[in-house]
Amino acid sequence: MIPSRFARRSFLAMCLAVFASGVYAQDYQPQVGQEGKDVVWVPTPETMVQRMLDMAKVTPKDFVMDLGSGDGRTVIGAAKRGARALGVEYNPDMVELSKRNAAKEGVTERAQFVKADLFETDFSKASVITMFLLPDINLKLRPKILNLKPGTRVVSNSFTMGEWKADQTSNVKENCTTYCTALLWIVPAKVEGNWQLADGELKLKQEFQMINGTLNSGGTETPVKGQLRGDQISFTAGSAQYTGRVNGTSIVDGSVKTGSNSGQWTATKK
Ligand SMILES: C[S@@+](CC[C@H](N)C(=O)[O-])C[C@H]1O[C@@H](n2cnc3c(N)ncnc32)[C@H](O)[C@@H]1O
DSSP states (O other), rough: HHHHHHHHHHHHHHHHHHHHHHHHHHHHOOOOTTOOOSSSSOOOOOHHHHHHHHTOOOOOTTTEESSEEETTHHHHHHHTTOOOOEEEEEEEHHHHHHHHHHHHHTTTEEEEEEEOOOOEEEEEETTEEEEEEOHHHHHHHHHHHTTTTTHHHHHEEOEEEEEESSSSEEEEOOOSSSOOOEEEOOOOOOOEEEEEHHHHHHEEEEEEEEEEEEEEEEEEEEEEEEEEEEEEEEETTEEEEEEEEEEETEEEEEEEETTEEEEEEEEEEO
């Protein structure tokens, strides 16, 4: 064969291969239960996607990350609410499928996808994390999640986070037969330790969002019990109800109510 004819044939064969791989990609049909790196693919029912985004109160101000994003449905749902959203998915075919799905829904700009291992991914910039993984994977991710900015919302389809109890749980009945429980956690501020108040000392122990300890004031020690919701702290000490906002080593915007009396308080970490 003369070189020019050979070149033409090679070029034609290459074009056919590229076309065939394009057609294959467009036809890619994921199978429910197909292998994934650490978890198989099972899609979250659409009604659950919406409930999860509702619970996380996703708005256009959010940056949502779905860890193990499958066909992209949660990311696309968040983008349709105006949020910026990023799906992290190990399977490259699913990543490409997600991109096509996002394009079909007209949200390419806000819905993005990366082929990556969720264990190697930095999700510290997310204001909302969504996931449908497994209990042991949630547990492995838990230390990293607890170090996120206080107030970060984390929503999981069905699977729990060990002893860190969910702040809210919701069951979806409509168009959902399996995996129909959504769980929400709000990353709590870290408050364990001793705090100086104007008229006393607050000693706090913390287990996830739950707090207890003592308030020493005027020579009296009163047991304290309460909780955190992101950076919002609330606790009771005897008949007094305290609320405030944790800002690093300060508690600000504090209000205290005892019966019909109310006042203000602040605290500084010792
Ligand atoms: C149960 S599916 C959930 C899909 C999607 N989030 C949803 O709710 O519809 C879990 C997904 O995680 C992906 N996956 C498994 N291990 C992963 C890993 N280490 N890093 C990134 N993605 C992973 C799987 O390929 C699968 O698409």
